[in-house]
Amino acid sequence: xxxxxxxxxxxxxxxxxxxxxxxxxxxxxxxxxxxxxxxxxxxxxxxxxxxxxxxxxxxxxxxxxxxxxxxxxxxxxxxxxxxxxxxxxxxxxxxxxxxxxxxxxxxxxxxxxxxxxxxxxxxxxxxxxxxxxxxxxxxxxxxxxxxxxxxxxxxxxxxxxxxxx
Amino acid sequence: xxxxxxxxxxxxxxxxxxxxxxxxxxxxxxxxxxxxxxxxxxxxxxxxxxxxxxxxxxxxxxxxxxxxxxxxxxxxxxxxxxxxxxxxxxxxxxxxxxxxxxxxxxxxxxxxxxxxxxxxxx
Numbered sequence: 459x460x461x462x463x464x465x466x467x468x469x470x471x472x473x474x475x476x477x478x479x480x481x482x483x484x485x486x487x488x489x490x491x492x493x494x495x496x497x498x499x500x501x502x503x504x505x506x507x508x509x510x511x512x513x514x515x516x517x518x519x520x521x522x523x524x525x526x527x528x529x530x531x532x533x534x535x536x537x538x539x540x541x542x543x544x545x546x547x548x549x550x551x552x553x554x555x556x557x558x559x560x561x562x563x564x565x566x567x568x569x570x571x572x573x574x575x576x577x578x579x580x581x582x583x584x585x586x587x588x589x590x591x592x593x594x595x596x597x598x599x600x601x602x603x604x605x606x607x608x609x610x611x612x613x614x615x616x617x618x619x620x621x622x623x
Numbered sequence: 624x625x626x627x628x629x630x631x632x633x634x635x636x637x638x639x640x641x642x643x644x645x646x647x648x649x650x651x652x653x654x655x656x657x658x659x660x661x662x663x664x665x666x667x668x669x670x671x672x673x674x675x676x677x678x679x680x681x682x683x684x685x686x687x688x689x690x691x692x693x694x695x696x697x698x699x700x701x702x703x704x705x706x707x708x709x710x711x712x713x714x715x716x717x718x719x720x721x722x723x724x725x726x727x728x729x730x731x732x733x734x735x736x737x738x739x740x741x742x743x744x745x
Contacts, residue, residue, distance in 0.1 A: 501691065506659045550668075557667050560674070561657065561689050588627055592634045597678035597687070599633060604671070606625040 459565055463551075465573040467540070471520075472548070474511075475535035483526040491524055511536060518542035552607035555580065556600050563595045571611060578610035640683070650684025651730050652705040658692035665718065666700035672719035673702075676726040685730060698744055704729060713741040 460477045483491065490496040492512045497505030512522040515536035526532040538545055555569055559582055569580045585603070586594055593599070655661070655670045673687045693701045698715035704725070705711050712735045714725060721739055729735045737743055 510659075553667050553671055557657075557670055560670070584627075585630065588630050589634050592637045596633070596637060597674040598637070599630070600671070600674050601678055602625060602630055602633060609625050 459567050461555075461567070461569045463548075463569075463571045465540075465571075467574070470539055470541040472538040472540050472545075473535065474515075474538070475533060477531065477533040479531040482528045482530045482532055484528045488524050488526040488532070491526075492522070508534060514538070514546055517544040551611065552604045555607050556604040559603055560595050560600045563593060569607075571614060573614045576614045578607075578614050580607060580610070649707055650686065651682075651707070652703075653685065653687045653730070654690050654703040654705070655687070656691070656693040656699060656701045657689040660692055660696035661699045661701065664696075664699035664716075668719045669700045669702065669717045669722055672722035673726070676722060680726065680731065682726075682730065695741070698741065701741075704735075706730075706733070714739045715741045715744045 459479075460475075462473070462475045462477070464473045466472070487498075491505075492508050494504050494506055494509040497503065499505065508524070511534065515522045515538050518539040519542055520537040520539050522534070522536045524532070524534050551571075555567075559565075559567055565582070567580075567582045571578045580603070582594060585599070589599065653673050655666055655673065657666050657670065670687070670689060676682075677685050677687060690703075693699075693703070693713075695701065695715070700717040702714045702717050702722075702725070703711055704714065706729075712729065714721070714736070717725075717739070721736075724736050725739065
């Protein structure tokens with residue numbers, strides 16, 4: 459899975475995209491994916507992830523797109539106007555990334571965050587290579603990931619912090 | 624600054640204490656509800672707080688894991704603690720601060736924090 463975030467304070471814009479190489483969707487399914495009452499899961503009848511993502515982008519007068527190909531994978535992408543009053547702060551992104559990796563240890567996750575002309579990259583395949591047989595879900599490792607991301611992003615923003623305003 | 628070298632050290636330290644770590648199956652299990660309802664209510668910092676406490680106190684026999692919706696969304700973030708041979712304890716409306724007490728009093732010392740449990744909330 460690839461997570462890509464690009465911030466452009468100059469333009470007042472933020473792009474977020476998440477791409478996987480999963481089973482993908484046909485046109486019909488992809489069109490319905492942003493409907494909160496459409497889901498393929500069987501535990502309950504609602505699926506809120508994509509609809510909430512779409513709604514938060516559109517609340518800032520931004521845009522949302524879903525691209526998918528059956529058998530190849532799916533990409534969801536959104537653009538946010540960061541100066542819009544309804545734009546949500548990015549929040550503690552290091553917590554999100556650390557929890558995501560902890561919850562999906564078997565998944566390969568690449569996270570790229572760009573701001574201005576700087577770039578931060580985290581790739582769980584590289585971490586797993588260093589760790590060998592040691593689990594990536596180990597509390598010590600999750601903590602390391604959290605700090606690593608935080609440090610990387612601080613450097614990206616010249617130590618300004620993580621709020622986009 | 625965190626580096627890959629530090630990660631290497633974590634690996635080495637873990638391998639050195641691998642016998643301690645291997646036998647987690649018989650230990651305490653902490654399960655955090657991480658569905659949309661849980662995350663919206665603040666389950667992520669709760670989960671990470673448990674991991675941090677486990678790391679800080681070096682609790683080799685404690686496993687932290689996640690599950691979906693536990694079923695009472697209005698009481699999220701919810702956490703279930705399973706200690707071997709004891710009944711499950713369900714904590715509700717958890718926060719990172721409450722986690723510290725649950726770890727110290729319940730997981731380490733074996734006395735559930737009754738005031739945070741679902742029984743006290745209902």
